[in-house]
Amino acid sequence: MTARVARAPNLGEELEAIVGHGHATDRPAHLAEVGIRAAASEPATWLVRPGSGAEIAEIVRLANRRHIPVSPVGAAARPPAALGAAEAGILVDLRRMSHVLHLDETSLVVHVQAGLSAHALEHILAPRGLSLGDFPPAILASTVGGMLSVRTPGKSSPRHGFIEEAVLGISAVLGDGRSIHTRVAPRRATGPDLARALCGSEGTLGFITSAVLRIHRRPEARFLSAHHLPDFEAALSAVHLAMREDAAPAALRVYDERQARAGLGDGAVRPGGAVLLAATAGPTDLAACDRDLIASSASALGGTPIAESFAETWWRQRTGREDSPSAALPSLQVSARPSRQAAVHRALRAAAAEAGIEVCVYASRFDPYGAVLFVTLIDPSTGEALGAQAEDAARGAIERAAEQAGAALLGAVPPALTPYFEDMRRRLDPAGIMNPRALASGSE
Amino acid sequence: MTRPAIDSDRLARALRPIVGDDRISAKETDLTTYSRDMWPRLLISIREGTPLPHRAHLVVWPETVGEVAEIVRVARSQGVPIIPYGGGSGVCGGTVPVKGGIALDLKRMSAVAKIDRDDLICDVQAGANGEHFERELATRGYTFGHFPSSIYVSTVGGWVATRAAGQMSSKYGKVEDRIAGVTMVTGRGDIIDTDGLARSHRGPSWTQLLVGSEGTLGVITSARLRVSPAPELRVLRGYSFPDLIGGIEALRRIMQRGLRPAVLRLYDEFDTLMNALSGGGDRAPADIRHHHAPSPPAGAGALPRVPTQSADVEERSGLLGQIVGQLVPKDRRRGLTQSLRRELVAATLSRPRLFNNVAGPVASRGLRRGCRMIVGLEGSRVRTETEARLTFGELERAGGVDLGEEPGRRWLEHRYSVSYKMSPAFRAGAFVDTMEVASTWERLVDLYRSVRAAIAKHALVMAHLSHAYPEGCSIYFTFAGYADNQKHAEKLYDELWRSGMEAATRAGGTISHHHGVGLLKSLHMREEHRESMAILEALKASMDPDDIMNPGKLGLSAGGLS
Incomplete structure (x- = not known):
C-alpha cells in the first residue's frame, strides 16, 4: 500500500x-x-x-x-x-495553524489549532490563571497536534491522567481528504471514542487539525517535599502506598543513589539509599493533605524527610529553570506496572552486573497503571555513562532482562493488533499516502 | 416477525461439539427471553401481549474464551449474527436480534481473578454479575466504585460494552475511565488483548476503541478494571438551592476546584417537589448539626440486598405512584381497581403540557421547594475529611443550605429502588423511560431547557443532574407518557425520542451519556458523529468484515423494528 x-x-x-x-x-x-x-x-x-x-x-x-x-x-x-x-x-x-479558536472559561475547555505549541498555549492560558495541567514540561515543546498524535506513557500526570484523556473533541482530515469534527462532550456512550482513533495514530489515519482540550485552573497551592528511603524499592513502595491512600500528587520522582548524587548532590543520599521527590498541588488543604499522605507513606517504609531544597532543585530542573547535571539521554526507558517495578529494578541491576557494568536508575511519569524507569548504563571504571558503541553492545541484554521481569519497552507497536490497524488504514487511506512508514508492526 | 433464513438445526449441529447439548437452547421461552432487554418500547409490546418483533434462533452459553472464539468462527462460516448478552438490563434495545442469530449469554464466564495490592487492577470475566463482582471485591477489601441502578441485574461485560456510569462516578469515573484493557473475540474469530498495563505501546488506544462497541465489533470476554481500596469513611449530606441555576453553579465550582465527591446529584424543581410529596421531603435545615458528625461505616448500606417491594412501596414509588398518591387519599389507594388506576393515570398523562407547565412554576414559586442536592464523599479517612470540608464550604458559598445527613442517608438506602418502579406504571397503561444527555457547562442550561421542552410536549417530565466533570455534566430526564392503545403509545414514544434527540443535538449536547445507543438511538448516530462515522465504519469493517456482530446497532447498518 x-x-x-x-x-x-x-x-x-x-x-x-x-x-x-x-x-x-x-x-x-x-x-x-x-x-x-x-x-x-x-x-x-x-x-x-x-x-x-x-x-x-x-x-x-x-x-x-x-x-x-x-x-x-x-x-x-x-x-x-x-x-x-x-x-x-x-x-x-x-x-501556521497556531490560533486558539475558542476559550470557554466556564467549562474550562479550549479549542486550539494543531500547530500551536503546547508551551505557547500555556503562555496564553497562564495570565488567565489556567493551564493544561501538571504534565511533564518536556512534552510541552511539541505542537498540540504532535503531542496528541504520538502516544507514549510519559505524557501523563498522577493528578490529571494521560494527555489524550484531556481530548474532548478533535477535528482532522482523513486520508481521502474528508474533514471530520467529533462532537464535544464531557463523556458519552455513543459507541467507541472516535477521537481516540486519531490520538496516537501518528498521522496515518488522518491529520489532526484542531483539538478541544480540557484545561485546569492553576493550583491554589503547590508543595514540594523530599524523603530519603533505605533503598530504591522502598521508595517505590512508598509511592504505591500513598496512591492507595488516594493521594493525587502533581508529580513524583524516585532516584537511586547514583542518580540522586548526580541530580541533587552528595548531601541528598546515604550509601544504598534512594530519594523520593514529590510535588502536590490543588486547593491548599488538599495539596497539604496529599503531601502529608506521601510523608506518612515514606515514613512507613523507613523514610525520613530531607531538606525541601532538594525538591526545589528537582523542580527547577524539571521546569527547565536550572540545568540538570544528568541531562544526557538515558540509555533506555522501560515501563512497568507497580507490582513489577521492584523486580524490574533488580533485573536491570543483575543484568548490568553480569555484563560488567552498572546502572543508574530513576522512576518518573507515574500514572495509575505504572511508571517509566529511566536507565543509564555506567562504565564502572570511570563512573561515567557508557560510550555509544559500548552502550549499543550492552543494551540488548539489559532490555531482555527487564522484559523478562515484566517491563515493557517503550515504543513497540502491538503485533497482534497490527492486522486490524492496517485494515483500518487501508480503508481510511486507500491510496496509502498518509505518513506511510509510521506505525509499521514492531517499529520503534 | 422477521425470521431471516438461518438453518437453526445446521447451526446447532456445528455448535454442539463446542459447548455440548446442555449449553444450547432453542426453547421458545429461552428465545423469547433472550430477544429483548428492558427497552421500554418493547415493554409496551409485552404488556399488550404482542409478539416481539425479532427473535434469536439459538441461545448459547459459552464457558471459556476459546469456546467463544470457536462459536464466532462457526457463526462467521454460516453467516449467522451473534448478539452478546449479559444481564439483559439495557434500556435501548441493544440486544434485540434484528437479523436473528445466536444470543450468546456470557453469564457462565464470571470469574474474578486475584488482585495485586500494588497494581489495583482486577481481571474479571464479562459475565460477572455486577452485585456479585462488587461483593467479591468487598470481601477482599476493594471496590470498583461502579454502582449503576441496574447493578443487581447487569454484568461487567454490559458495562464495558455500553460505557456505563454508576451513581458514584464523580469520584470513580465511568467505566471507560477505569479500564486498563479488554480481551475480545473479534468478528473475525481472533482473541485479542488490548493495552499492556503500563500502556507502553504506540498507536491508538485499542481499549478506548473497543469500549462502548455494544457487541458490534466482537465479544468482550474479560476486562482489566482499576479498583480502589474499600473506603474507610463515607460522608453524606443534603443541600437545598433556591433554583436549578444556583445548584448547577455549585456543581461546577466543586468539580473545577479539583474536588471529587463520589455522589453529586442535583434535582430540578419538579423532581424535588415530587420527592417532597412522596414523603422524602427535606427536614429542617441542620444549622445546629456539626458538619463532621459521625458517619456510618463506609461498608454499611453501600450495597443493600436486592430491594424487596411491598405493595405499599410499589404503590407510592415512582413518578406515577407519586401522581396517584397526590390525587387519591391514602386510605382509598388500596381500593383502586386497575381500571380506575388506568383512568387516573390517563387523565394526568394525557395532558402533559398542562402538568409540565404548572408543575415547575408551582414547585419553584408556589411551594418554594427549590432544588435538592445529595452530596456524598468517600475514600481514605484523612483525605475524605479534608475534601468534605472543602466541598461543603464551596456549596455554602454558592448559596446552598445544609439539610444535614438524613437526605443523603435516605438516598443511599433507597438508591436502587428506582429500577423496580417501572412495572406499576406499565400496568397502569403508561410508559416510563429515561433520557441521559450531557454537555459542557457552557451549554448545559440550554441543553436542559431544550430537551425538557421537547419531552414536555409529549410526557410528564422531571430531571436530575448527576455525573459531573470539571468540563460539564450529564442531565437525566425521567418521563411518563400515555396513549390509549399500543400503536398510539409507540408512535408517541418514537416522536418523543426523536424530538428529544434532535433537541440535544441542536443544543450541542451528546445524545447519550451512559445508557448507550442500542436500537433506540441508532438512527441518531449520524447526527451525533456526522463525518466521523467514517472512522467507526472503518473500525467495524476491520473487526467484523462479515457484519455478523450484533447487526443493526450503533448506526452501522439498517436496523429497526419494522
Missing part, C-alpha cells in the same frame, strides 16, 4: 495555489529547519505550511490524485536526517 513517489511536475505550483505564495518550498535550507535533509536527486520533497484545515484537506486530495506520500513534520529538535524514498513527497508543517 506504500505510495509510489513519482516525478511530480508543477507540484510546487499546485501546492502554492492551495497554501498561498511563500508557504510551499523545496529549498534544502527550509527543509533543514524542520529536521529534513533532502536528497539532491528526485523525487522532490516539498514542505508546505497550510493555514487552515480546509487547505490541509486540499493538500491531501492533491496527494491522492498524484499518489504522493504526505507526512506531518514537527519542530526540528534533531539534526536534519535524510528521508527514505517512501517518506519523500509532501511534508506538512502545521505551525
Whole structure:
C-alpha cells in the first residue's frame, strides 16, 4: 500500500495555489529547519505550511490524485536526517495553524489549532490563571497536534491522567481528504471514542487539525517535599502506598543513589539509599493533605524527610529553570506496572552486573497503571555513562532482562493488533499516502 | 416477525461439539427471553401481549474464551449474527436480534481473578454479575466504585460494552475511565488483548476503541478494571438551592476546584417537589448539626440486598405512584381497581403540557421547594475529611443550605429502588423511560431547557443532574407518557425520542451519556458523529468484515423494528 513517489511536475505550483505564495518550498535550507535533509536527486520533497484545515484537506486530495506520500513534520529538535524514498513527497508543517479558536472559561475547555505549541498555549492560558495541567514540561515543546498524535506513557500526570484523556473533541482530515469534527462532550456512550482513533495514530489515519482540550485552573497551592528511603524499592513502595491512600500528587520522582548524587548532590543520599521527590498541588488543604499522605507513606517504609531544597532543585530542573547535571539521554526507558517495578529494578541491576557494568536508575511519569524507569548504563571504571558503541553492545541484554521481569519497552507497536490497524488504514487511506512508514508492526 | 433464513438445526449441529447439548437452547421461552432487554418500547409490546418483533434462533452459553472464539468462527462460516448478552438490563434495545442469530449469554464466564495490592487492577470475566463482582471485591477489601441502578441485574461485560456510569462516578469515573484493557473475540474469530498495563505501546488506544462497541465489533470476554481500596469513611449530606441555576453553579465550582465527591446529584424543581410529596421531603435545615458528625461505616448500606417491594412501596414509588398518591387519599389507594388506576393515570398523562407547565412554576414559586442536592464523599479517612470540608464550604458559598445527613442517608438506602418502579406504571397503561444527555457547562442550561421542552410536549417530565466533570455534566430526564392503545403509545414514544434527540443535538449536547445507543438511538448516530462515522465504519469493517456482530446497532447498518 506504500505510495509510489513519482516525478511530480508543477507540484510546487499546485501546492502554492492551495497554501498561498511563500508557504510551499523545496529549498534544502527550509527543509533543514524542520529536521529534513533532502536528497539532491528526485523525487522532490516539498514542505508546505497550510493555514487552515480546509487547505490541509486540499493538500491531501492533491496527494491522492498524484499518489504522493504526505507526512506531518514537527519542530526540528534533531539534526536534519535524510528521508527514505517512501517518506519523500509532501511534508506538512502545521505551525501556521497556531490560533486558539475558542476559550470557554466556564467549562474550562479550549479549542486550539494543531500547530500551536503546547508551551505557547500555556503562555496564553497562564495570565488567565489556567493551564493544561501538571504534565511533564518536556512534552510541552511539541505542537498540540504532535503531542496528541504520538502516544507514549510519559505524557501523563498522577493528578490529571494521560494527555489524550484531556481530548474532548478533535477535528482532522482523513486520508481521502474528508474533514471530520467529533462532537464535544464531557463523556458519552455513543459507541467507541472516535477521537481516540486519531490520538496516537501518528498521522496515518488522518491529520489532526484542531483539538478541544480540557484545561485546569492553576493550583491554589503547590508543595514540594523530599524523603530519603533505605533503598530504591522502598521508595517505590512508598509511592504505591500513598496512591492507595488516594493521594493525587502533581508529580513524583524516585532516584537511586547514583542518580540522586548526580541530580541533587552528595548531601541528598546515604550509601544504598534512594530519594523520593514529590510535588502536590490543588486547593491548599488538599495539596497539604496529599503531601502529608506521601510523608506518612515514606515514613512507613523507613523514610525520613530531607531538606525541601532538594525538591526545589528537582523542580527547577524539571521546569527547565536550572540545568540538570544528568541531562544526557538515558540509555533506555522501560515501563512497568507497580507490582513489577521492584523486580524490574533488580533485573536491570543483575543484568548490568553480569555484563560488567552498572546502572543508574530513576522512576518518573507515574500514572495509575505504572511508571517509566529511566536507565543509564555506567562504565564502572570511570563512573561515567557508557560510550555509544559500548552502550549499543550492552543494551540488548539489559532490555531482555527487564522484559523478562515484566517491563515493557517503550515504543513497540502491538503485533497482534497490527492486522486490524492496517485494515483500518487501508480503508481510511486507500491510496496509502498518509505518513506511510509510521506505525509499521514492531517499529520503534 | 422477521425470521431471516438461518438453518437453526445446521447451526446447532456445528455448535454442539463446542459447548455440548446442555449449553444450547432453542426453547421458545429461552428465545423469547433472550430477544429483548428492558427497552421500554418493547415493554409496551409485552404488556399488550404482542409478539416481539425479532427473535434469536439459538441461545448459547459459552464457558471459556476459546469456546467463544470457536462459536464466532462457526457463526462467521454460516453467516449467522451473534448478539452478546449479559444481564439483559439495557434500556435501548441493544440486544434485540434484528437479523436473528445466536444470543450468546456470557453469564457462565464470571470469574474474578486475584488482585495485586500494588497494581489495583482486577481481571474479571464479562459475565460477572455486577452485585456479585462488587461483593467479591468487598470481601477482599476493594471496590470498583461502579454502582449503576441496574447493578443487581447487569454484568461487567454490559458495562464495558455500553460505557456505563454508576451513581458514584464523580469520584470513580465511568467505566471507560477505569479500564486498563479488554480481551475480545473479534468478528473475525481472533482473541485479542488490548493495552499492556503500563500502556507502553504506540498507536491508538485499542481499549478506548473497543469500549462502548455494544457487541458490534466482537465479544468482550474479560476486562482489566482499576479498583480502589474499600473506603474507610463515607460522608453524606443534603443541600437545598433556591433554583436549578444556583445548584448547577455549585456543581461546577466543586468539580473545577479539583474536588471529587463520589455522589453529586442535583434535582430540578419538579423532581424535588415530587420527592417532597412522596414523603422524602427535606427536614429542617441542620444549622445546629456539626458538619463532621459521625458517619456510618463506609461498608454499611453501600450495597443493600436486592430491594424487596411491598405493595405499599410499589404503590407510592415512582413518578406515577407519586401522581396517584397526590390525587387519591391514602386510605382509598388500596381500593383502586386497575381500571380506575388506568383512568387516573390517563387523565394526568394525557395532558402533559398542562402538568409540565404548572408543575415547575408551582414547585419553584408556589411551594418554594427549590432544588435538592445529595452530596456524598468517600475514600481514605484523612483525605475524605479534608475534601468534605472543602466541598461543603464551596456549596455554602454558592448559596446552598445544609439539610444535614438524613437526605443523603435516605438516598443511599433507597438508591436502587428506582429500577423496580417501572412495572406499576406499565400496568397502569403508561410508559416510563429515561433520557441521559450531557454537555459542557457552557451549554448545559440550554441543553436542559431544550430537551425538557421537547419531552414536555409529549410526557410528564422531571430531571436530575448527576455525573459531573470539571468540563460539564450529564442531565437525566425521567418521563411518563400515555396513549390509549399500543400503536398510539409507540408512535408517541418514537416522536418523543426523536424530538428529544434532535433537541440535544441542536443544543450541542451528546445524545447519550451512559445508557448507550442500542436500537433506540441508532438512527441518531449520524447526527451525533456526522463525518466521523467514517472512522467507526472503518473500525467495524476491520473487526467484523462479515457484519455478523450484533447487526443493526450503533448506526452501522439498517436496523429497526419494522
